Amino acid sequence: MIESLTNLKIKYLVKLKQKKYRSLHNQFLVEGEHLVFEAKKSNMVETIFYTDDNYGIEDSFQISNQVMLKISELGNSKGVVAICNKQDFKDLSNKILMLDGIQDPGNLGTLIRSAAAFGFKTIIAENTVDFFNEKVIRSSQGAIFYVNLIEANLSEFIEKNKNYHYYGTDVLKGQNLKDVTFGHDKIVIVLGNEGNGVRDIIKSKMNTNIRISMQATESLNVGVAGGILMYEAREE
Amino acid sequence: MIESLTNLKIKYLVKLKQKKYRSLHNQFLVEGEHLVFEAKKSNMVETIFYTDDNYGIEDSFQISNQVMLKISELGNSKGVVAICNKQDFKDLSNKILMLDGIQDPGNLGTLIRSAAAFGFKTIIAENTVDFFNEKVIRSSQGAIFYVNLIEANLSEFIEKNKNYHYYGTDVLKGQNLKDVTFGHDKIVIVLGNEGNGVRDIIKSKMNTNIRISMQATESLNVGVAGGILMYEAREE
Numbered sequence: 001m002i003e004s005l006t007n008l009k010i011k012y013l014v015k016l017k018q019k020k021y022r023s024l025h026n027q028f029l030v031e032g033e034h035l036v037f038e039a040k041k042s043n044m045v046e047t048i049f050y051t052d053d054n055y056g057i058e059d060s061f062q063i064s065n066q067v068m069l070k071i072s073e074l075g076n077s078k079g080v081v082a083i084c085n086k087q088d089f090k091d092l093s094n095k096i097l098m099l100d101g102i103q104d105p106g107n108l109g110t111l112i113r114s115a116a117a118f119g120f121k122t123i124i125a126e127n128t129v130d131f132f133n134e135k136v137i138r139s140s141q142g143a144i145f146y147v148n149l150i151e152a153n154l155s156e157f158i159e160k161n162k163n164y165h166y167y168g169t170d171v172l173k174g175q176n177l178k179d180v181t182f183g184h185d186k187i188v189i190v191l192g193n194e195g196n197g198v199r200d201i202i203k204s205k206m207n208t209n210i211r212i213s214m215q216a217t218e219s220l221n222v223g224v225a226g227g228i229l230m231y232e233a234r235e236e
Numbered sequence: 237m238i239e240s241l242t243n244l245k246i247k248y249l250v251k252l253k254q255k256k257y258r259s260l261h262n263q264f265l266v267e268g269e270h271l272v273f274e275a276k277k278s279n280m281v282e283t284i285f286y287t288d289d290n291y292g293i294e295d296s297f298q299i300s301n302q303v304m305l306k307i308s309e310l311g312n313s314k315g316v317v318a319i320c321n322k323q324d325f326k327d328l329s330n331k332i333l334m335l336d337g338i339q340d341p342g343n344l345g346t347l348i349r350s351a352a353a354f355g356f357k358t359i360i361a362e363n364t365v366d367f368f369n370e371k372v373i374r375s376s377q378g379a380i381f382y383v384n385l386i387e388a389n390l391s392e393f394i395e396k397n398k399n400y401h402y403y404g405t406d407v408l409k410g411q412n413l414k415d416v417t418f419g420h421d422k423i424v425i426v427l428g429n430e431g432n433g434v435r436d437i438i439k440s441k442m443n444t445n446i447r448i449s450m451q452a453t454e455s456l457n458v459g460v461a462g463g464i465l466m467y468e469a470r471e472e
Binding site for chain 2: 106110113114116117118119139141143146212213214215218219220221223224225227228231234
């Protein structure tokens, strides 16, 4: 049983709490039975650290409650934390969600969850909170394991992928959502920063900009707006 | 300038961080320029405590940075905190959002924000996190000041208000949303607990139960599901 925080495996695990090490090693952490189970179904688990139950994973290490308490993001002294491998880049799906500067981890996780639910299996982001931030993973409820996550320069992506129809969001000048038809095989829905929306440079590259009509002076959370747009554009 | 945490006004303010005192005194706290400004527009501000700017409110007290740091939920040493009066009960709106056991303050705040945006001006809740929890207020982005918030026994409310058409949510047995028409003047949309959904006793009282069709094994955040349903049922 590992009982020391200076154990090399534990020191490596702690490093993965930082984005720079997650990027460097192409690995990330997940915590808790439900998420580890989902990660395992997707064959993404490399190693687990557990206090009571090894979840049938070969490369597993028992750790003391004191060590768990130190590494747990949830403040747990019992449970499981897994080191997972990021998935390799896959082909682009027909429906893509593009994110321009989402800052809140809860919003990003919720958007990933909705994207998985409505068949947007590729998510492309720039200037956005890290996909593998632990709060993002938690609020995605495990959907993070079922979508293709890409960080890219959005302008360049759009220029290189002209075979998609791009739907941006513009709360002032967009076309009313109820009048929009998503009649294209390959579509991209673009959502912007919580405070500032989609950047003008990206907006100008859209085929269609959309607004969701609502009561004057009100606004929507970006996760909700994205959910409504992806629902309207979903595959059935 | 108030410089002591034992000042009676400050001690009263600190009490309002607890739900029981908010309920007892029918008052609550808001923090930050944007929210205080929104509360002031709705004539709900009673007293403000500020470090630099009194916002033109008559009943205002300057406090030291040290006191602000102690009372701020955001860890600020400069800024403004206001004591607000809860609004009196108003007539029921034609569109009502009913909440059965929402536990996450962020979800509740997001639902209040979407409700205000789509004309659901009355929200009725049971077993739900307090409307006046500071995280709820913050994630409502001020929409909390524009809706009528009621805590009630949902079963009794439904029995007493048979002139509304009740739309529940049932992810397994509900009617597909795309086949549902919201063709009634007076409607109630009912959302349930994050883990367990709407209680069976409430579901059984619905005129229609709805499911939002999505990819197998996936699910939606309740704030997103509520946003989609209220968008579909909105007034224009």
